[in-house]
């Protein structure tokens with residue numbers, strides 16, 4: 001009898017929690033019809049990716065993701081370490097981890113100008129930039145300057161491996177591992193992005209807040225990965241291409257589905273699993289393909305598809321800024337490349353915020369971006385190197 005009682009207690013507690021969550025979900029003023037439709041999260045129909053075993057691991061059962069060697073970098077250490085998560089006064093909604101070439105100090109300045117740390121903090125967010133060691137050929141920025149930048153902002157996380165395309169996977173794992181250990185119990189979500197991406201942080205925040213209510217089991221689960229899904233693509237086998245991959249590096253004809261590293265969303269529990277699994281999988285230098293594709297597939301974590309958030313054309317986001325200023329039209333996209341214009345993020349975020357105070361209007365029929373913004377396609381598609389291989393589909 002005592003055994004039975006002990007088993008029933010957790011079940012009863014779980015039931016009560018579920019009932020409370022359902023009531024608060026139904027009663028929430030956020031749940032207007034349009035928002036439900038807009039933010040409904042759909043798991044991909046491709047059930048091959050779906051694997052529900054072990055998808056509800058709780059934080060207590062996670063593998064250790066502390067300091068120490070990073071993959072096969074046995075003497076890995078931080079040159080600069082941020083403590084933005086430890087400093088946070090209450091649990092964050094999300095930590096933004098932004099891949100940034102160490103020499104891109106002007107790009108980071110644009111990010112801070114677009115949205116300051118204090119404003120992020122008010123929104124329950126924080127941000128760190130992921131850097132590596134300056135390469136010898138870097139003549140404009142010095143480590144002393146980076147130390148100065150860290151003293152002012154405290155938002156740099158710099159590993160001691162050297163900045164290089166082929167070291168991006170180290171940087172990516174470094175960021176996920178740091179977020180999963182430093183921010184464990186301190187943040188709900190992790191947003192990984194590149195520093196040359198425009199992103200609507202107000203949209204992302206609303207999405208995550210809504211997700212917590214609408215998908216109370218998914219949001220904290222150890223199987224949460226959402227972003228721009230690239231379905232089974234072939235590796236680029238053209239040697240002249242920057243993204244050329246040899247058959248030794250990757251022998252298979254197709255990559256598993258993966259998320260574009262432009263911007264994707266995960267959480268602490270999922271990041272910890274990816275990092276732990278990455279140690280058991282042969283290293284592959286294309287970071288998003290490796291971590292959110294090859295490593296993820298081994299864990300059977302499904303991908304949540306938000307491809308309609310993204311524009312591959314920087315021109316569209318440029319036109320969005322123009323139309324936000326002139327007509328207060330809502331932007332159809334929430335993320336995309338900046339087209340090598342770091343200031344575009346400043347303009348975009350400063351102008352899009354009003355839409356979250358109901359001060360914007362939907363684009364009238366006949367005024368879609370496709371019709372009013374004649375984009376000349378020059379930006380790359382999210383998949384590495386695809387622009388060289390096939391024409392970009394205008395969306």
Ligand SMILES: *[C@@H]1O[C@H](CO)[C@@H](O)[C@H](O)[C@H]1NC(C)=O
Nearest residue numbers: 050051052053054298299300
């Ligand atoms: C799900 O993954 C587990 C191991 O992680 C495996 O044993 C099982 O066969 C998988 N199920 C499906 C339906 O793929």
Ligand SMILES: *[C@@H]1O[C@H](CO)[C@@H](O)[C@H](O)[C@H]1NC(C)=O
Nearest residue numbers: 071072073074075282283284
């Ligand atoms: C780590 O692994 C990569 C890929 O296999 C290899 O190229 C590199 O030399 C290794 N680095 C060290 C420090 O062992």
Ligand SMILES: *[C@@H]1O[C@H](CO)[C@@H](O)[C@H](O)[C@H]1NC(C)=O
Nearest residue numbers: 160161162163164165166167
């Ligand atoms: C990657 O980092 C390692 C460790 O710092 C360095 O030895 C190597 O040269 C870097 N890779 C490239 C391609 O520069």
